[in-house]
Amino acid sequence: RTAAVHFEPDDQVDRLKSEILRKLTYSLGKAPAAAQAHDWLTAGILATRDHAIDVWQASTKESYATGRKRVYYLSLEFLIGRSLADTLNNLGLTEPMTRAMRELGVDLPEIETIEPDAALGNGGLGRLAACYMEAMASTGVPALGYGIRYDHGLFKQGIENGRQIERPEDWLSFRNPWEFERREASYRIGFGGSVAASGPDQVVWTPEETVFAVAYDTPVVGWRGRDSTTLRLWRARAMHPLSLDAFNKGDLVGAVAERNRAEAISKVLYPNDSTPAGQELRLRQEFFFTSASLQDLVHRHHRQFGSLDNLAEKAAIQLNDTHPSLAVAELMRLLLDEHKFNWEKAWEITNATISYTNHTLLPEALETWPVALVERLLPRHMQIIFGINARFLDAVRRRSPDADLASLSLIDEHHGRRVRMANLAFVGSHTVNGVSALHSNLMKETVFAQLHRAFPERITNVTNGITPRRWLLNANPGLTRLLQEVCGEAVADDIGLVRQFGAHADDRAVQERLAAIRRDNKLRLAKVIQQDCGVVVDPEVLFDVQIKRVHEYKRQLLNILETIALYNAIRSEPYRDWAPRVKVFAGKAASNYTTAKSIINLINDVAAVVNNDITTRDRLKVVFLPNYNVSLAELIIPAADLSEQISTAGMEASGTGNMKFALNGAITIGTLDGANIEIGERVGADNIVIFGLTADEVEIAKRNPRPSAEVIRATPHLEGVLDAVAGGAYSPGERDRYAQLVEGLRLNDWFLVLRDFESYHQAQRRVDALWADRARWWQMSVANTAHCAWFSADRAIGEYAERIWHVPAGQAARA
Ligand code: 26W
Incomplete structure (x- = not known):
């Protein structure tokens, strides 16, 4: 079914221009000279919506008639x-709309960012x-x-x-x-x-x-x-x-x-x-x-x-x-x-x-x-x-x-x-x-x-499944262009074609292109990090990302405790060749979920200490981006090198962020939980970093809990990390701010943060080694993108x- 009459490109731009101006004048009652950015956005949306309506009415009519x-x-x-960027893209109107707006003196990508x-x-x-x-x-x-x-x-x-x-x-x-x-x-x-x-x-x-x-x-x-x-x-x-x-x-x-x-x-x-x-x-x-x-x-x-x-x-x-x-x-x-x-x-x-x-x-x-x-x-x-x-x-x-x-x-x-x-x-x-x-x-x-x-x-x-239109084509235009060159223009219509990308895992030219694309995406994110967190991060370092709702079972706490261990390790051996990293966190806690809010507080407190320490200056940064939402995810995911999917096994029903990262070529560090397992099956065991207890082992561990004290004794570095947190090393103004949080772990490690700590720590060192071998890293990245088309929402639907x-x-x- 074709939605609307197709125009020659120039005609189409002219037509869109006059549609936008009509909306501005007659729907918003504004003259172009008086229009604010928001008016242009609304006029653009209304013009786009007209095109959507043509499709919509045809769809509705057909489903009724038949x-x-x-x-x-x-x-x-x-x-x-x-909605604007995605709707335009699906309608094939991104190019002409961009040109139409430009000819009216408006930068489309810029006004798109003010859409709520x-x-x-x-x-x-x-x-x-x-x-x-x-x-x-x-x-x-x-x-x-x-x-x-x-x-x-x-x-x-x-x-x-x-x-x-x-x-x-x-x-x-x-x-x-x-x-x-x-x-x-x-x-x-x-x-x-x-x-x-x-x-x-x-x-x-x-x-x-x-x-x-x-x-x-x-x-x-x-x-x-x-x-x-x-x-x-x-x-x-x-x-x-x-x-x-x-x-x-x-x-x-x-x-x-x-x-x-x-x-x-x-x-x-x-x-x-x-x-x-x-x-x-x-x-x-x-x-x-x-x-x-x-x-x-x-x-x-x-x-x-x-x-x-x-x-x-x-x-x-x-x-x-x-x-x-x-x-x-x-x-x-x-x-x-x-x-x-x-x-x-x-x-x-x-x-x-x-x-x-x-x-x-x-x-x-x-x-x-x-x-x-x-x-x-x-x-x-x-x-x-x-x-x-x-x-x-x-x-x-x-x-x-x-x-x-x-x-x-x-x-x-x-x-x-x-x-x-x-x-x-x-x-x-x-x-x-x-x-x-x-x-x-x-x-x-x-x-x-x-x-x-x-x-x-x-x-x-x-x-x-996830829609590849929003999460790959629109969020990551650089990678999309490369995929279209390698697998053909039709990848946009048939995401299954990304499989062909797998044959190019060892191709140096492809690897260099990937590195350049990722670097651009990281630069875009680095600007936002600087604006919103006041922290300067180097796009050359490993971007290690955990973004999702904050919940004990998702174990942001495991991530930040391991970050502290890494920080201590770097400080005690500053001249070792540590893989420089930035730890990126974002996510909201339910307003009445005290423990989750305390975890957010701890991440920010750790960030304040780490980011101001000159010994670890070019090795480690920690940032917590405020107000995680869909738009922020679209910015962060294409910039991620490492995707943290570290829930207690058996507790994350599926996860969908994990799929978005993998399709965009990030490497997953994760437990055998939810869809991580299926990602691992598709990308192959060599192209994912798995750690921790399995769901069956978690079951057993819960029936026979091992006392925290024993786990802590058996885990190098853990005692020191917990003591520091509980003793106020990261909250000097309020020494017992995290006393309860740590006491909770010592009393009942329900989410097995302590139990999985060592395994996670080791897995992170495997990540360090992989990152050091950059050719290997890009091979893995190619494999992830090439084998994740199955996670398309089209397949699920x-x-x-x-x-x-x-x-x-x-x-x-x-x-
Ligand atoms: C009634 C309170 C309440 C509110 C929301 C109970 C349960 C929920 C949701 C089910 C929470 C949720 O979003 N679950 C997530 O669903 C995703 C889509 O299937 C999965 O990928 C996640 O693993 C799962 O946590």
């Missing part, structure tokens, strides 16, 4: 980042959803992504005196030129109230409170503008924005109380990554967007096909983790109460339509809600959940009398009766998937062991489409 099956991707998070970074997500799960929306558009899978249009995305992180401070994020303050408000697509979302039986399986629910969900649509254009998907985000509005009663009595606060309560639902993203907030407002968010999305898709299906009997043939609903688990109960409610299906038929349709992706096995991350809360907020849904549970447990009991019903139940009876959202999602889905081979296997053995016995066919694996959704892709995913 009655094709559609995917509905329900996610409480979409971590989008900036849409951070409607916390980390991996949210970014995955964004990559998948783009990959579905690129591979021709008709799809709608459903989520919440938060007024405020993930908080902005500042570092003050070495400590994280949170500032509110405000991405909508200049409006969002990409979106379309759809007042006509709005639904009533009920809360509370009472229920009364009205038929054998039917109930009338009379909510006590009702809020409106209003749709905001954004087109997501795929590669070469062949196709597009839609991101539909819901905003909460009050039914009655002003209570006239209260207003007339002079109660001005009371007059807007309903409005405030309703609009609170889409006010702000919860900044928790992996621990449930447990607040009522969060449950309201979950139901709000789940109900709006299901009402919308059921309504549209009914309008298109006149019946819901064939819903499962035309709709695949994917639950991105348990946050939208209420979809199971809400779809049942719509089928039973509104469309008068009987229970059996409604259940059959629900189960055939829904599937669920699990993203974490950390026990503290598994969502549960008190039965009493669900009952009060969603009385009908609680009834339905009990109904599902009774039938499910009955069926299991009949089939296998010795089954462990207490652990299968949708209700946890041990902690004051709570609804287990993972069990609800699991039972309600036809397929449940993990996000890496190891993770999917561990699901079967641990958290979902009993459910897996009850449904041995249900769990499958789809290893995560192809697997979902074929094995879970049963939708034909428009274009076969080639990876």
Whole structure:
């Protein structure tokens, strides 16, 4: 499908120029002479959006006309980042738009950097959803992504005196030129109230409170503008924005109380990554967007096909983790109460339509809600959940009398009766998937062991993927040019072609080109490091990078403790030929996660000491870049030599940053965890640096913990490092600042920081040796890029489409 008429290059530039000027004049009401950078950006986005709309309407029209099956991707998070550069690239308009802007006196790359970074997500799960929306558009899978249009995305992180401070994020303050408000697509979302039986399986629910969900649509254009998907985000509005009663009595606060309560639902993203907030407002968010999305898709299906009997043939609903688990109960409610299906038929349709992706096995991350809360907020849904549970447990009991019903139940009876959202999602889905081979296997053995016995066919694996358009073509144009020269222009269309790059691993000319590209990328990053951290770093040194949410299981603490050991070693033998390094950290900590915040503080305190020590001056630097987000990742990843993927084995479900680094040619130092294992299998054991306990060994180590004191005694240098940290060597103004952090390790090394220390330290010395042999290093780098095409999101989406959704892709995913 061709999106728009193709023009000769010059015509195209002229056309874009006049489109931009029209937007500036008639949509923004600005004369070119008065336009500020931000006005040019908005005009550029609006002009680009017109081109996206051409694609979008063609896609939508086609999928309606042919009655094709559609995917509905329900996610409480979409971590989008900036959109202009990627949209232009996918539309093939980067060149002409750059020229058009230049002829209007505007530097496009410069104004692109003032586009706000849409951070409607916390980390991996949210970014995955964004990559998948783009990959579905690129591979021709008709799809709608459903989520919440938060007024405020993930908080902005500042570092003050070495400590994280949170500032509110405000991405909508200049409006969002990409979106379309759809007042006509709005639904009533009920809360509370009472229920009364009205038929054998039917109930009338009379909510006590009702809020409106209003749709905001954004087109997501795929590669070469062949196709597009839609991101539909819901905003909460009050039914009655002003209570006239209260207003007339002079109660001005009371007059807007309903409005405030309703609009609170889409006010702000919860900044928790992996621990449930447990607040009522969060449950309201979950139901709000789940109900709006299901009402919308059921309504549209009914309008298109006149019946819901064939819903499962035309709709695949994917639950991105348990946050939208209420979809199971809400779809049942719509089928039973509104469309008068009987229970059996409604259940059959629900189960055939829904599937669920699990993203974490950390026990503290598994969502549960008190039965009493669900009952009060969603009385009908609680009834339905009990109904599902009774039938499910009955069926299991009949089939296998010795089954462990207490652990299968949708209700946890041990902690004051709570609804287990993972069990609800699991039972309600036809397929449940993990996000890496190891993770999917561990699901079967641990958290979902009993459910897996009850449904041995249900769990499958789809290893995560990343979009190569954003993370290679756009983030790393230098490497992309080289790959196109070596593997052909078509690598952009078929990332699988990077495999040919592998044949050039020993080619000196290729190695030199790679070194020059990396150096340029490092220079770009060095400028930002100087601006944001006030530290001058030399682009010739090894850039050793760990960027991700800060969490104990990700073990930034292991990295910084080993950095201290290295610092001590350099100081005691300053004349040895140390591989000069800069340790780059970035990442946010949940605002209430004290230990993670203390780790950030320690990294910054260590940086202050190390960076001011003249003995280690040209050997070691430590920097913590504030406010990690998608845009910063796009800058950092192409500049990385070494990628730190050092989670405690068994704890990182997959990781996706690991894939981005490897595709860009960084060498991974990592544990055998998540997708690291699959990266290792593809790039080969010689081209990755693996250390530490395996997931099986971690299991054993946890059952039989070795006392920390013993581990410390057996590990050279560790005692000194811990004593220094605990004794205030890095916090001279507050000597016991890290006493608790270190005491925690000594008491219970739950994440095996101490246990894996020596192995990690040795692995870093192997890195030193590899770096010293630069030809070897570039060989490894080539192998990483050449063998990581499989981690393309197009491949992952192809697997979902074929094995879970049963939708034909428009274009076969080639990876
Ligand atoms: C309810 C609290 C909560 C919030 C977020 C629980 C769990 C989460 C997410 C599941 C955390 C998350 O982002 N998980 C990450 O998902 C990525 C995409 O699959 C994986 O690559 C990461 O390994 C996993 O940590």
